Amino acid sequence: MQGDGVHQGSETDRVDALKAGTAAAWTQLLSHHGPSLLAYAIRMLGDRSTAEEIVQDSLVNIYHTIDRFDGRCSIKSWLYRAVHNNAIDEIRRRKRYVDVGHEAQEAYFDEAGRWINDCPGWDGLAPKQMDEKRLLGIVRQQMDRLPHAHREVLLLKEVEGFSGQEICDALDISPGNLRIRIHRARAALRAAVVEG
């Protein structure tokens, strides 16, 4: 490895340092994004040991292919795309990948677009008064049960705080597709939490 300078400049500077194999740049990159990448992989795969293998393999592969990074997306999106693709490959290998869930929302309305029955669950302002800790536990549990296509967009948007463009880059999907997936993911989570 070359040099040990700390890189706090622009993304271009950091990428140059990574391509040059600068130890401090790699250490900084792994320290900054590593735990979040591992958390993402654990939530996608459901078990820590497989997630660690996926993240390790992804990061080593990124190191070997960093010269191909062309800056068309952020380095963060590139990292997540690598971990995401490997995680999805693993899930598909296990034949457990679930693309989309049932479209519960459509079942709520009649042909005229009106509610068939009253909207179930929380009433008015009651959600804000419910025990936050309990609700958070339910949301976390239900998020892990969502179809992967829903879970991945929710994790990146709501948990990791990615922008729309960063999610599109990481998952290689269009903005229109992201919009639909986010909405369906929230609808599925709402249904799971509110209706049990």
Add this chain to the structure above:
Amino acid sequence: MIFFKCSDVADKISDIIDERASVVARMRFHSHLMICANCRRYFEQFKRVKELAGKVSPDDLPEDFDHVMGFVMNEIDKKNV
């Protein structure tokens, strides 16, 4: 279409929450909410679920990343030997 139906409101909820909806769509959306308790409840639930999902992260970050990092840095070192 001048007035939103309940199903239109449901379709637009995420655009409203993410502030992607047009001014006209926002006006139609909130006008409908004024007259529909079911859609108000549905909207509150969506907002609450989004808020809660955003709070999931901090305690879920793995505490120990050292050995993953060690493995990766060893691989990097091997290439540079």
